[in-house]
Amino acid sequence: MSSESSVTAAGEPAIVRTAPGRSSRARASVGKSMRDMGVLVIFLGLFVALSVSSDAFLTSTNLLNILDQWAPIGIIACASTIVIIGGSFDLAVGAIAAVAGVIAARVANAQGVEIGIIAALVSGAGLGLVNGLIVTAGRVNSFIGTLATSIAFRGVAVATTGGSLIVVSDTSFTALGQGNALGVKWTIWIFAAFVLSLAFLLTRTTTGRYVKAIGGNTEAARLSGIRVNQVRTLTFVLSGFAAAVAGVLVASRVGTGQAGAATGFELTAIAAVVIGGTSIAGGQGAIWRTVVGVSLLALIGNGFNLLNIAPTWQQTAQGVIIVIAVIVDAWLRRGRAG
Amino acid sequence: MTSTAAHRELIIQLESVDKRFGGAHALQDITLGIAAGTVHALVGENGAGKSTLGKIVSGVHRRDAGVVRVCGREVDYHSPRDALDDGVAIIAQELALVPHCSVMENVFLGEESRRGIVLNDRQLRHRYDALIERTGFELPADVRVGDLRIADRQKVEILRALARDARVIVMDEPTAALSRPEAELLLQDIRELRDAGTTIVYVSHFLEETFSIADTVTVLRDGRLVGTVDPAEVSIPDVITMMLGRSQIVEEPRRRDPRELGPVVLEVEGLARTGVFEDVSLRLHAGEIVALAGLVGAGRSEIARAIFGADPVDGGRVAIEGRRMHFRSPRDAIRNRLAMLPESRKDQGLVMGASVADNMTLGVLERFSHFGVARRRAEREAARAMAERVAIRGGGLNSPVSLLSGGNQQKALFGKWLLAEPQVLIVDEPTRGVDIGAKQTIYELLRELAAEGMAVLVVSSDIDEVIALADRAVVVRTGRIVAEFQGDGVDADRIMRAAFGGHRAPDTTENEGIQP
Numbered sequence: 001m002s003s004e005s006s007v008t009a010a011g012e013p014a015i016v017r018t019a020p021g022r023s024s025r026a027r028a029s030v031g032k033s034m035r036d037m038g039v040l041v042i043f044l045g046l047f048v049a050l051s052v053s054s055d056a057f058l059t060s061t062n063l064l065n066i067l068d069q070w071a072p073i074g075i076i077a078c079a080s081t082i083v084i085i086g087g088s089f090d091l092a093v094g095a096i097a098a099v100a101g102v103i104a105a106r107v108a109n110a111q112g113v114e115i116g117i118i119a120a121l122v123s124g125a126g127l128g129l130v131n132g133l134i135v136t137a138g139r140v141n142s143f144i145g146t147l148a149t150s151i152a153f154r155g156v157a158v159a160t161t162g163g164s165l166i167v168v169s170d171t172s173f174t175a176l177g178q179g180n181a182l183g184v185k186w187t188i189w190i191f192a193a194f195v196l197s198l199a200f201l202l203t204r205t206t207t208g209r210y211v212k213a214i215g216g217n218t219e220a221a222r223l224s225g226i227r228v229n230q231v232r233t234l235t236f237v238l239s240g241f242a243a244a245v246a247g248v249l250v251a252s253r254v255g256t257g258q259a260g261a262a263t264g265f266e267l268t269a270i271a272a273v274v275i276g277g278t279s280i281a282g283g284q285g286a287i288w289r290t291v292v293g294v295s296l297l298a299l300i301g302n303g304f305n306l307l308n309i310a311p312t313w314q315q316t317a318q319g320v321i322i323v324i325a326v327i328v329d330a331w332l333r334r335g336r337a338g
Numbered sequence: 339m340t341s342t343a344a345h346r347e348l349i350i351q352l353e354s355v356d357k358r359f360g361g362a363h364a365l366q367d368i369t370l371g372i373a374a375g376t377v378h379a380l381v382g383e384n385g386a387g388k389s390t391l392g393k394i395v396s397g398v399h400r401r402d403a404g405v406v407r408v409c410g411r412e413v414d415y416h417s418p419r420d421a422l423d424d425g426v427a428i429i430a431q432e433l434a435l436v437p438h439c440s441v442m443e444n445v446f447l448g449e450e451s452r453r454g455i456v457l458n459d460r461q462l463r464h465r466y467d468a469l470i471e472r473t474g475f476e477l478p479a480d481v482r483v484g485d486l487r488i489a490d491r492q493k494v495e496i497l498r499a500l501a502r503d504a505r506v507i508v509m510d511e512p513t514a515a516l517s518r519p520e521a522e523l524l525l526q527d528i529r530e531l532r533d534a535g536t537t538i539v540y541v542s543h544f545l546e547e548t549f550s551i552a553d554t555v556t557v558l559r560d561g562r563l564v565g566t567v568d569p570a571e572v573s574i575p576d577v578i579t580m581m582l583g584r585s586q587i588v589e590e591p592r593r594r595d596p597r598e599l600g601p602v603v604l605e606v607e608g609l610a611r612t613g614v615f616e617d618v619s620l621r622l623h624a625g626e627i628v629a630l631a632g633l634v635g636a637g638r639s640e641i642a643r644a645i646f647g648a649d650p651v652d653g654g655r656v657a658i659e660g661r662r663m664h665f666r667s668p669r670d671a672i673r674n675r676l677a678m679l680p681e682s683r684k685d686q687g688l689v690m691g692a693s694v695a696d697n698m699t700l701g702v703l704e705r706f707s708h709f710g711v712a713r714r715r716a717e718r719e720a721a722r723a724m725a726e727r728v729a730i731r732g733g734g735l736n737s738p739v740s741l742l743s744g745g746n747q748q749k750a751l752f753g754k755w756l757l758a759e760p761q762v763l764i765v766d767e768p769t770r771g772v773d774i775g776a777k778q779t780i781y782e783l784l785r786e787l788a789a790e791g792m793a794v795l796v797v798s799s800d801i802d803e804v805i806a807l808a809d810r811a812v813v814v815r816t817g818r819i820v821a822e823f824q825g826d827g828v829d830a831d832r833i834m835r836a837a838f839g840g841h842r843a844p845d846t847t848e849n850e851g852i853q854p
Contacts, residue, residue: 206711206712222668227669
């Protein structure tokens with residue numbers, strides 16, 4: 001992108017000739033950088049504080065552990081970012097993860113581990129498609145629609161297990177959740193792959209641009225000839241698929257499929273997205289922001305553990321941080337409008 | 339003062355009332371008396387100040403200077419609530435009712451009968467019955483307002499005003515959303531109200547109905563009072579002349595001879611959408627600028643949207659270069675090289691949070707991509723070239739489009755649609771809310787595009803704009819094409835007369851030059 005950097009170096013592209021825009025632009029760039037930096041500053045501050053106050057924190061074992069723990073939620077949060085930028089919410093991801101874990105375990109016992117995993121991923125994408133169609137073709141508000149399907153999907157998971165745990169007899173099932181490559185857990189590699197590919201999707205592909213346009217102004221997107229329903233459905237399929245991957249990882253980690261797995265993941269994921277600074281109003285946001293959001297939540301949890309603070313306060317702290325993030329979001333939005 | 343009102347007491351008196359909105363002088367030096375127990379109409383073009391005047395009387399807006407007297411007493415209302423306490427109510431264009439509540443609940447909203455905090459339903463019902471008896475309005479108490487026809491909802495509004503003992507009711511375009519028969523019913527209700535002693539300030543741009551109901555008509559133009567007349571003594575064309583009275587357009591644009599134009603590229607026949615517009619037939623030639631003129635609410639934007647496939651239609655056909663089209667979505671239209679700049683750039687045109695460049699290329703991203711991956715350099719080059727062509731000022735390609743001025747946003751929107759390389763370009767209110775400079779740029783651009791062979795359909799309620807641009811003007815009134823003017827026939831006076839319905843239209847002399 002050499003041409004782009006030369007543009008940035010020159011300050012502004014060639015079409016700028018008049019001065020009046022400058023002050024508002026400056027204001028916007030302050031707002032933008034605060035939006036950019038705010039969460040990063042908090043994250044780095046916490047990182048430094050923990051490094052100083054705890055010897056155990058800044059060790060590769062601890063950091064890789066945190067990443068491994070948070071990888072499933074991170075994967076879901078990245079996909080949720082796309083859904084939210086597109087102007088919807090997907091509250092069914094936790095339930096889809098549970099269904100996927102259960103299906104993976106059951107099919108693994110019947111047909112083998114590989115087929116089990118494939119079946120889980122396909123059904124995750126399929127349930128995502130169901131969500132997408134309910135929201136687009138069915139014209140149901142995504143919040144309500146996926147809240148309803150999350151209940152139904154969780155029911156499917158319970159019915160599939162018959163209420164008990166499904167232990168996978170083939171121990172190779174645990175390779176994905178417990179194994180590693182180059183000293184780094186597979187879960188982390190998969191999380192990294194999601195981050196990179198979804199970031200690419202959002203920033204470099206036409207689909208990514210359409211998602212942003214739809215979330216920013218649905219009517220304008222429609223009048224621009226974008227297949228709004230198709231793109232929006234795709235975001236749900238993606239979200240369902242990501243949830244299934246997370247569900248398989250969770251099941252694989254413990255070698256069992258259980259209907260109660262991944263409970264509450266959807267809300268933690270949305271929290272991570274919002275903390276990162278992606279707009280809940282849709283249209284704007286980025287995958288890296290969500291990575292920072294997830295990392296911040298992870299650090300809070302880890303820090304509380306290392307410093308031996310009661311877990312109760314951990315939840316309180318998380319809640320407060322989410323509220324602050326949303327207030328800052330609204331505040332910056334007003335600043336931009338004014 | 340007219341004979342009918344001369345002996346009546348003046349319930350409202352305005353003296354040298356002035357009102358500004360930002361830089362715009364909405365009302366200047368208005369001195370006017372409104373007689374009690376009459377229907378006093380305020381008429382004028384779009385933006386003449388008639389609604390503003392109605393809103394000042396009813397406390398929605400505050401005057402900047404001058405005196406307002408109600409019943410001889412000087413008043414200074416801070417809100418519609420103040421005015422209502424004084425017996426002056428307004429029924430706005432957008433009705434302020436709670437659709438899920440019943441008629442009775444709406445009528446007495448905020449003034450419920452109660453014992454302590456418990457609603458006294460029986461007493462409320464007595465009051466409602468008394469009100470119905472007093473006014474003679476037939477309206478069931480328990481029907482949900484959302485289930486009523488719009489005309490009946492207006493009755494609810496009127497009842498609400500009467501329940502608060504309003505002596506003066508300001509009605510702002512009360513029939514704009516009504517069908518003909520519904521409007522007749524409402525007019526009848528208004529006559530009854532007047533006969534019962536209520537004073538009505540009637541704001542409307544429908545002259546025929548205004549003449550059928552008003553005792554006195556005050557004409558406004560550009561925020562000034564032109565005159566107050568007795569409708570029994572003047573004709574509608576006289577009033578239209580008062581309303582227009584415009585200075586002649588300085589620059590006489592060159593209208594192209596039909597022989598210079600290319601073949602027909604867009605053909606619309608018998609297009610209809612029930613209750614919105616009907617029997618709309620249009621032809622656009624390559625290189626021609628056709629204006630769809632008319633009043634706000636006449637159905638012009640709806641026609642444009644239907645041609646573009648943004649709204650469904652109930653009948654008729656659209657053809658491009660003789661090929662019949664079935665536009666089920668804007669996407670189909672765009673693929674057949676039809677483009678539309680929508681009426682509201684903020685709500686329908688631009689993604690305000692996205693950058694100028696992203697907005698411009700949004701409709702044509704597929705052209706700048708390999709297997710779904712955007713080729714950013716090519717895209718950026720195209721956006722930059724287009725930004726220069728439409729002369730966007732005041733913001734970089736990467737800055738959010740929301741930071742641009744209205745005129746430059748509109749130019750960005752033009753750039754976006756020109757990138758789609760349309761054959762037919764529909765522009766809906768292309769210069770609404772833009773400054774003079776940007777307006778000229780946009781006019782030049784449209785003329786240039788037509789000269790290059792594009793067919794352009796301009797939807798505009800700005801008569802000067804129609805005059806400045808159109809080779810041909812098609813006038814829409816209440817969902818129908820009522821007149822068409824070509825060449826030298828494109829004339830402000832004639833277009834406005836057709837738009838206001840100043841005479842029976844269309845007659846043959848108007849249709850000179852219509853294509854066979």
